[in-house]
Amino acid sequence: xxxxxxxxxxxxxxxxxxxxxxxxxxxxxxxxxxxxxxxxxxxxxxxxxxxxxxxxxxxxxxxxxxxxxxxxxxxxxxxxxxxxxxxxxxxxxxxxxxxxxxxxxxxxxxxxxxxxxxxxxxxxxxxxxxxxx
Amino acid sequence: xxxxxxxxxxxxxxxxxxxxxxxxxxxxxxxxxxxxxxxxxxxxxxxxxxxxxxxxxxxxxxxxxxxxxxxxxxxxxxxxxxxxxxxxxxxxxxxxxxxxxxxxxxxxxxxxxxxxxxxxxxxxxxxxxxxxxxxxxxxxxxxxxxxxxxxxxxxxxxxxxxxxxxxxxxxxxxxxxxxxxxxxxxxxxxxxxxxxxxxxxxxxxxxxxxxxxxxxxxxxxxxxxxxxxxxxxxxxxxxxxxxxxxxxxxxxxxxxxxxxxxxxxxxxxxxxxxxxxxxxxxxxxxxxxxxxxxxxxxxxxxxxxxxxxxxxxxxxxxxxxxxxxxxxxxxxxxxxxxxxxxxxxxxxxxxxxxxxxxxxxxxxxxxxxxxxxxxxxxxxxxxxxxxxxxxxxxxxxxxxxxxxxxxxxxx
Numbered sequence: 155x156x157x158x159x160x161x162x163x164x165x166x167x168x169x170x171x172x173x174x175x176x177x178x179x180x181x182x183x184x185x186x187x188x189x190x191x192x193x194x195x196x197x198x199x200x201x202x203x204x205x206x207x208x209x210x211x212x213x214x215x216x217x218x219x220x221x222x223x224x225x226x227x228x229x230x231x232x233x234x235x236x237x238x239x240x241x242x243x244x245x246x247x248x249x250x251x252x253x254x255x256x257x258x259x260x261x262x263x264x265x266x267x268x269x270x271x272x273x274x275x276x277x278x279x280x281x282x283x284x285x286x287x
Numbered sequence: 288x289x290x291x292x293x294x295x296x297x298x299x300x301x302x303x304x305x306x307x308x309x310x311x312x313x314x315x316x317x318x319x320x321x322x323x324x325x326x327x328x329x330x331x332x333x334x335x336x337x338x339x340x341x342x343x344x345x346x347x348x349x350x351x352x353x354x355x356x357x358x359x360x361x362x363x364x365x366x367x368x369x370x371x372x373x374x375x376x377x378x379x380x381x382x383x384x385x386x387x388x389x390x391x392x393x394x395x396x397x398x399x400x401x402x403x404x405x406x407x408x409x410x411x412x413x414x415x416x417x418x419x420x421x422x423x424x425x426x427x428x429x430x431x432x433x434x435x436x437x438x439x440x441x442x443x444x445x446x447x448x449x450x451x452x453x454x455x456x457x458x459x460x461x462x463x464x465x466x467x468x469x470x471x472x473x474x475x476x477x478x479x480x481x482x483x484x485x486x487x488x489x490x491x492x493x494x495x496x497x498x499x500x501x502x503x504x505x506x507x508x509x510x511x512x513x514x515x516x517x518x519x520x521x522x523x524x525x526x527x528x529x530x531x532x533x534x535x536x537x538x539x540x541x542x543x544x545x546x547x548x549x550x551x552x553x554x555x556x557x558x559x560x561x562x563x564x565x566x567x568x569x570x571x572x573x574x575x576x577x578x579x580x581x582x583x584x585x586x587x588x589x590x591x592x593x594x595x596x597x598x599x600x601x602x603x604x605x606x607x608x609x610x611x612x613x614x615x616x617x618x619x620x621x622x623x624x625x626x627x628x629x630x631x632x633x634x635x636x637x638x639x640x641x642x643x644x645x646x647x648x649x650x651x652x653x654x655x656x657x658x659x660x661x662x663x664x665x666x667x668x669x670x671x672x673x674x675x676x677x678x679x680x681x682x683x684x685x686x687x688x689x690x691x692x693x694x695x696x697x698x
Contacts, residue, residue: 198390200392200409203414205455207414209388209390212343212519236485237383237485238355241351242351245336247333265485265489266487267485
């Protein structure tokens with residue numbers, strides 16, 4: 155299922171090449187949309203009843219951002235960024251240490267975040283400390 | 288894997304990219320913010336969000352989270368178009384491991400479980416089946432969560448975790464009838480291709496009662512506003528559950544499983560639960576209350592032609608426009624107040640394509656003198672439910688549907 159067809163590979167390579175060309179040419183990204191998805195002429199498709207579905211591949215933007223400096227920040231980067239980028243955490247409202255603890259424990263217990271018992275407190279200290287709470 | 292850290296996640300992301308045939312420096316795009324940003328006016332902040340156009344098949348969107356993607360639709364899109372363009376439609380994923388390529392020739396949807404004839408259906412077969420089409424609003428359970436007071440954790444959405452589209456597909460009932468639902472079936476669980484990044488974490492899947500699943504309107508949609516879905520909105524096939532919150536609208540559907548017992552897995556038993564109270568409201572801070580899975584939507588309306596906090600030139604008549612939705616029934620009326628809710632007047636309603644879609648409304652408000660004006664809209668649905676003035680509260684930040692005042696200055 156996830157093994158891509160030749161057409162899909164071809165169109166992604168075309169997209170990647172375009173992205174590189176855009177980067178090399180030094181033009182503004184805002185002016186030239188990155189061709190992260192394109193429908194190559196030879197992409198496979200299925201059709202019926204006036205609707206055509208065409209095989210599609212995409213490049214998702216990667217987020218290389220790490221958390222702002224602070225005590226225990228390395229641990230926070232190691233444990234939290236496995237599943238989600240910083241933007242989720244940094245947009246949360248001001249919460250008490252108790253609320254942050256509940257959030258970290260939910261991530262660990264419900265979503266299997268790889269947080270060991272002794273790591274909850276330093277992670278909570280970072281998250282609450284960053285907000286000055 | 289007993290330990291998964293940032294580096295491993297990065298390596299996994301890279302493997303997915305390599306599997307899709309991407310190599311070299313073009314693969315790692317940073318989600319660079321555009322120069323412009325937006326203020327969602329969330330009480331207590333942080334309120335500003337970057338705008339981004341870096342996501343595939345997506346135009347300018349409010350960036351809530353890069354990975355897994357959470358992208359919000361800016362309010363001006365709802366003013367511009369009653370049907371939300373596919374490239375501006377909001378995006379919400381739970382798990383970061385989602386396919387970056389879909390081959391329409393090999394894609395299959397399996398129908399199994401408590402059925403007589405398990406099926407594996409190709410997209411070509413699906414396109415040959417009898418079709419339905421309807422307009423429906425797809426709204427996140429936590430739309431407007433960022434406006435809750437006291438604030439609650441979770442995705443801090445403004446009002447743009449919603450969109451209205453014309454969906455075309457095959458009714459789930461048709462597929463279930465082909466498979467032959469056996470006696471004693473109680474629920475239908477739908478699974479998809481996105482997977483957790485950590486071993487043992489709960490795969491995202493949702494269930495509907497078997498009668499709901501067979502109501503003839505719940506559909507497997509392969510087209511959205513006349514075109515194939517963007518990958519980030521669930522290409523090639525997503526579940527459409529008209530009138531119900533988006534959590535049930537599974538994207539990249541690949542399994543349909545008929546259950547002889549209620550679904551007791553995480554995403555039905557523990558997540559997306561609301562208080563079993565009117566408006567899903569409890570006193571802020573309450574933790575223990577009877578709860579149930581979130582379900583049908585409630586009436587809402589938004590004024591979209593003017594922006595909260597903005598200043599406009601004075602004119603004795605202020606024209607306002609907006610959008611309304613009834614929830615799981617149609618819109619009966621929308622009323623407008625220009626005096627903080629003391630008096631209300633009926634707005635004119637635009638056409639109704641389907642009771643589950645957005646309805647445009649327009650009104651003219653008399654403004655005797657320049658200064659501050661507070662404008663409100665309130666929607667009443669066909670069940671007679673009217674938007675309340677007071678906001679509800681629950682710890683999940685779900686089902687907000689109070690009147691949303693817009694205050695502007697006319698000078």
